[in-house]
Amino acid sequence: MPTLGVNIDHIATIRQARRTVEPDPIAAAVLAELAGADGITAHLREDRRHIQDRDVRLLRQTVRTHLNLEMAATDEMLAIALDIKPDYVTLVPEKREEITTEGGLDIVGQIVRIGEIVDKLQNAGIPVSLFIDAEPAQIEASVKVQAKFIELHTGKYAEAKDETTKQQELNLLAQGCEQAIKSGLRINAGHGLTYWNVHPVAALPGMEELNIGHTIISRAALVGIERAVREMKEAMKGNG
Numbered sequence: 001m002p003t004l005g006v007n008i009d010h011i012a013t014i015r016q017a018r019r020t021v022e023p024d025p026i027a028a029a030v031l032a033e034l035a036g037a038d039g040i041t042a043h044l045r046e047d048r049r050h051i052q053d054r055d056v057r058l059l060r061q062t063v064r065t066h067l068n069l070e071m072a073a074t075d076e077m078l079a080i081a082l083d084i085k086p087d088y089v090t091l092v093p094e095k096r097e098e099i100t101t102e103g104g105l106d107i108v109g110q111i112v113r114i115g116e117i118v119d120k121l122q123n124a125g126i127p128v129s130l131f132i133d134a135e136p137a138q139i140e141a142s143v144k145v146q147a148k149f150i151e152l153h154t155g156k157y158a159e160a161k162d163e164t165t166k167q168q169e170l171n172l173l174a175q176g177c178e179q180a181i182k183s184g185l186r187i188n189a190g191h192g193l194t195y196w197n198v199h200p201v202a203a204l205p206g207m208e209e210l211n212i213g214h215t216i217i218s219r220a221a222l223v224g225i226e227r228a229v230r231e232m233k234e235a236m237k238g239n240g
């Protein structure tokens with residue numbers, strides 16, 4: 001069974017709605033860990049729409065499980081990651097106008113640039129995960145740049161409008177896992193996973209960690225983050 005990385009971005013979304021100090025993502029991370037989160041994920045976006053630099057610095061000092069910093073492949077974010085030294089970095093695509101991440105990072109089309117960033121981070125002792133679609137060429141390129149992990153983008157699976165499409169997307173994820181395992185890549189997954197669709201992804205071969213945020217924070221708004229995290233751990237086991 002994979003571990004659970006709780007993405008606390010949208011605790012910060014609520015705070016930033018008033019540009020105030022609450023709710024504090026740091027407090028949310030502590031409570032999530034006490035409830036069984038195996039890791040904390042935070043996405044420091046170039047536009048700082050939710051997580052702030054202050055949050056990432058304090059998370060580094062307070063997270064007791066492991067800290068996954070999601071970031072774009074930019075010089076600014078590279079400098080921040082090298083300074084803060086998260087337990088691992090996940091390189092994700094970013095567009096200012098997007099509501100949320102819209103797809104996987106294109107490794108194939110920028111393999112030199114991504115390779116440079118992966119080298120700098122991993123030479124500093126920070127393992128890198130690449131947030132990619134489960135496409136053979138992207139997986140192959142992830143091997144070429146010597147990333148330690150890939151994180152399979154589960155958005156198309158999560159947004160499937162019918163069971164046939166959902167199963168097709170799950171099959172593509174499973175094929176991606178098989179290719180990654182043969183290539184020596186470690187495997188995470190995330191984006192759009194919910195209490196109702198998470199178990200089949202958790203059951204994929206070689207799956208190490210699921211990074212889940214929006215659905216957990218949405219439930220936390222109603223029942224509290226400790227219960228929301230505990231219930232996600234159960235949902236991952238199929239006890240939804």
Ligand SMILES: CC(=O)[C@@H](O)[C@H](O)COP(=O)(O)O
Nearest residue numbers: 009043092100101131190191
């Ligand atoms: C890469 C991914 O799917 C998420 O981890 C990312 O954080 C989504 O961006 P928002 O958190 O801004 O929705």
Ligand SMILES: NCC(=O)COP(=O)(O)O
Nearest residue numbers: 007190191192211213214
């Ligand atoms: N990388 C996926 C993540 O951290 C959380 O994505 P979501 O569950 O908020 O869609």
